Amino acid sequence: MNLFDLQPDEWQALLLTLKVAAVALALSLPAAILVAYLLARYRFPGHGLVNALVHLPLVLPPVVTGYVLLLMFGRKGPVGAFLNDTFGISFAFSWTGAALAAGVMAFPLIVRPIRLSFEAVDPKLEEAAKSLGARRIVSFFTVTLPLALPGILGGAILGFAKAMGEFGATITFVSNIPGETRTLALALYTATQTPSGDLAAFRLTLIAAFVAFAALIASELLARHLRARLGGADA
């Protein structure tokens, strides 16, 4: 057993982590775009409250967030029971719960850069689009969204990274079940709690670093491509 010889359970943790993070991002990104747009473009009663709610997972101890999720989405929680009875969707002690926890924890990190980039899009361009006959939804998808893409990309990368590394809320909400909810972070924690788990912990650390690094490079390449498309230079 050497440094680069991944054990089956470590592979499992890696694949599970990617799955959890991808699903968490897929679920929270559209919602984050919507919330970011509302916060950036509209002043409505409760604007401050929505803003505070969005940022709550960032300031609460993750264990608290996990516990609230457990109360709400657990088998006996009001939302969890409803979803389970109506759609047969269960979050308790399953990887879907891990994805939910990761998505909730990543949400504020995704919203923030997207909101900033929406605020940077000149509303006058949306006026121009309307004067050319585009309805609001059309001008959003043809003008606002494309111009905000760099921020959306930034939010997605940040959210993905956060989702991959989520620990506190996940372990509180769905526990640490091998093959089901034991993501890289949880596997690493388990290894550090195991006598002779040092080598495994080191390998998991390398994997986590490698994945994070790869995601950063991919996002940088994508951002460069986007800048070229948006910034006037013919790419």
Add this chain to the structure above:
Amino acid sequence: MLDVDIAGRVGSLEFQARFASEGGVTSLFGQSGSGKTTLTNMIAGLLVPQTGRIVLDGTVLFDAAQGVNLPVQERRIGHVFQDARLFPHLSVRSNLTYARWAGRRKGDRDLEEVVDLLGLSALLDRKPGRLSGGEKQRVAIGRALLSDPRLLIMDEPLASLDQARRNDILPYLDRLCGDAGIPILYVSHSIEEVARLSDTLVILSDGHTPAYGPVAEMLTRTDLGRATGRHEAGALIHGRVAGTDAAWGLTLVDIGGAVLQIPDLPAETGDTVRLRIRARDVALALEPPQGLSIRNAFEATITSISQETGPYAEILCVLNEQTIRARITRASVADLDLAAGKSVTVLIKSVAIDRRQRSVGQGSVNGAERV
């Protein structure tokens, strides 16, 4: 065609505008801060007036009493903004056709036709970030034209450009105003642009519209000095190119009963032209003078003399139904004993004639007939 009668309060500006236009080019003229952009934004639907009514081509765009307020995207008003507002992530081609693919406006105007009119063929694949200011404005004009508009609003399209760029783009505007067949609402604080391009003039001053009417008539109104700017006051006259005097480089323009000699006028024989003569470039004499370098001297009849407290007087003279405006000192008025009804000789410095006129189609001296 376009009927506006609205009022409201925008910021600290008490706003009340009322005018009607029968098509052609209607200029909205006023100093900075007089509310020009506010008015166009209300007509376009970007701002909502408190009271009143806006009707375009029989369609009610806004009516406070009936609770009608058509959204911007349904007004079919092409809007050329001062700052162009091209979509930076789209190519010039996609910008031009935006109304087609995003606004579901078909229209019968060809992309090619507009590209030709505005000289855009070399720019189609570029992004707006790589266009000059003048090119951006031309693309913005083309984009608005291709949105199948019932009215084209041009909000100081030249204001952000330097003089050289303006001179680049003015010929395109000339052609546009002549050929487009779309009524245009042209916003400007430059009396030269207004005189050159428009048929109807609406004066805007401190959020109010004290007067509107045919441009030639408005420019000779001496009571609007404050709004139109005294220094640039003048009159528009129409004429037909009667011939050229190649030996001396002069173009002869028949203004009905008199022939003006104008140096280097870029027009063909038979063209109908519009000339602007500034009041300060007109002098008056009781007798046809002898031994004078001014070549354009005509008999005309004084119709009015404005009495002012300053050193100057504004005098309107009629020559075969065309009005010429003169600005001379009150002392001269007294010395020459000038009065309404008196015959005088009008002296126009040849060089003073504004050569940058618009040549409109034959037989349509009055621009409104084009519509």
